[in-house]
Amino acid sequence: xxxxxxxxxxxxxxxxxxxxxxxxxxxxxxxxxxxxxxxxxxxxxxxxxxxxxxxxxxxxxxxxxxxxxxxxxxxxxxxxxxxxxxxxxxxxxxxxxxxxxxxxxxxxxxxxxxxxxxxxxxxxxxxxxxxxxxxxxxxxxxxxxxxxxxxxxxxxxxxxxxxxxxxxxxxxxxxxxxxxxxxxxxxxxxxxxxxxxxxxxxxxxxxxxxxxxxxxxxxxxxxxxxxxxxxxxxxxxxxxxxxxxxxxxxxxxxxxxxxxxxxxxxxxxxxxxxxxxxxxxxxxxxxxxxxxxxxxxxxxxxxxxxxxxxxxxxxxxxxxxxxxxxxxxxxxxxx
Numbered sequence: 002x003x004x005x006x007x008x009x010x011x012x013x014x015x016x017x018x019x020x021x022x023x024x025x026x027x028x029x030x031x032x033x034x035x036x037x038x039x040x041x042x043x044x045x046x047x048x049x050x051x052x053x054x055x056x057x058x059x060x061x062x063x064x065x066x067x068x069x070x071x072x073x074x075x076x077x078x079x080x081x082x083x084x085x086x087x088x089x090x091x092x093x094x095x096x097x098x099x100x101x102x103x104x105x106x107x108x109x110x111x112x113x114x115x116x117x118x119x120x121x122x123x124x125x126x127x128x129x130x131x132x133x134x135x136x137x138x139x140x141x142x143x144x145x146x147x148x149x150x151x152x153x154x155x156x157x158x159x160x161x162x163x164x165x166x167x168x169x170x171x172x173x174x175x176x177x178x179x180x181x182x183x184x185x186x187x188x189x190x191x192x193x194x195x196x197x198x199x200x201x202x203x204x205x206x207x208x209x210x211x212x213x214x215x216x217x218x219x220x221x222x223x224x225x226x227x228x229x230x231x232x233x234x235x236x237x238x239x240x241x242x243x244x245x246x247x248x249x250x251x252x253x254x255x256x257x258x259x260x261x262x263x264x265x266x267x268x269x270x271x272x273x274x275x276x277x278x279x280x281x282x283x284x285x286x287x288x289x290x291x292x293x294x295x296x297x298x299x300x301x302x303x304x305x306x307x308x309x310x311x312x313x314x315x316x317x318x319x320x321x322x323x324x325x326x327x328x329x330x331x332x333x334x335x336x
Contacts, residue, residue, distance in 0.1 A: 025121055027129035031164040032116060038137050039144070039160075040109040101145035104153065108144050111157025116164065130167045139172045143179035151307075158305035174298040177240055185239050191227045192236060193303050194312035196295065197320070198268045199252060207265065208250045209300045211316075212292040214323045218246040223293070226316050233293060241299040252276070252288040257332060266334060269320075270313050273335040278328060285327035 024032065140163075144156045155178070162169045181189070198209035216222025221230050236242045254264035257275040266273040278284035295303060324330060 023121075024116060024119070025129070028116070028121075028165055031129065031132040031167065032113075034132055035112075035137060035160060035164055036109055039105045039141055100148070104147055105141065105145050108147070108153050108156045108160060111154055112160035112164065115157060115161035119161075119165070129165070132163060132167045136163065136167070136172060136175075139175055143175050146179070154307070155302075155305055162305065170301050171298065173240075174301045177298050178302065181239060185235055185241075188227075188232050188236055189239075189241055189299075189302070190306055190309060191312050192242070192293070192295075193306045194270070194308040194310075195226055195228070195316040196269075196303060197290070197292075198300075198303065199250070199255060199265050200268050200273065201254075201265045206300050206304070208294065209303050210248075210250070210290065210292040210294040212290045212320060212323070213247055214292075214319060217291075218293050226319075227312065228293065240296055241302075243294050243296055246293050247291045248294050249289050249291040250294075252290050253286060256284075256286070256288065256329070263334065267331070269317060269331070270308055270310075271336060272333050274331040275334045276324065276329045277332040279325070279330055280328040283328045285329065288327065288329065 140156075140160065144160075147153055147156055159170050159175065159178075192211060195211050196209050197212055199207040201207055211218075211223060211226075211228060213222055218228065218233060219230060223229070223233075230246075233242065233246055237244060252267060255267040255274075255276045257263055257277045259281075263275040267276060268274070276288060321331060
């Protein structure tokens, strides 16, 4: 058990050693703050002292176990409960605490790897705010209960995103994600895989929706893409989409002008596109896209939910046919 603990600590130590010299100081500060609260390793001390600190933690843990055992005996005597019952309850509680901490450590490692693989622009992260204490508390309470690999990956992305840019994910979004059942999670992934979004300045998400093409989602026009009216109601119940299933927004900022530039990118899947007119006289100059719009929480989660190619390919073909009627086509302008 101790060897496993040391092995896990070595992984975290190695990752920290790589990160501390590779990320801007304000982000590094947030990194240490988050990991000091969430993870087993005491990352608020220099890397060289981590192993020594780990030994202290193990010694403190053994001392606490002895104290707990003694208190358990006293409780058993006072309540006249069989000691075996108290021992079993203590073991169950300890097992629960350990499992929750392992979940947090694995999510922490996911976030560490995300930060390690990030490309940072020089002098672009100088004004990063400090990560909020209340946000970290809420994150810890939700993340420790996540045992599936998929949810650990998603929570790891949330943590690394918030470390880089505090305020990227609201407390409401964390609470919503922690409440999703399996059906809602699958439906939301399907929705995200078919979502179109408008992005300004490379990072500012203005809108995200599944365009209804020539139909109305309230009349099951998106059923063929797995988004029936009943399925949309499930997503609405969880606060992931707005109640007007056929709201609209003007996407004309995404039209490529005669100077071959756009005011905003239209995003689909992993790529960014512009809308290229196929006929400069006939094309629709006000691209009004109706459809199922994501809420603020839905848009925050859209950036981290893994997309499924099998869900997006059929819809993309239909969307391109829809655009062709408006004398427009998608032209990739970035990733």
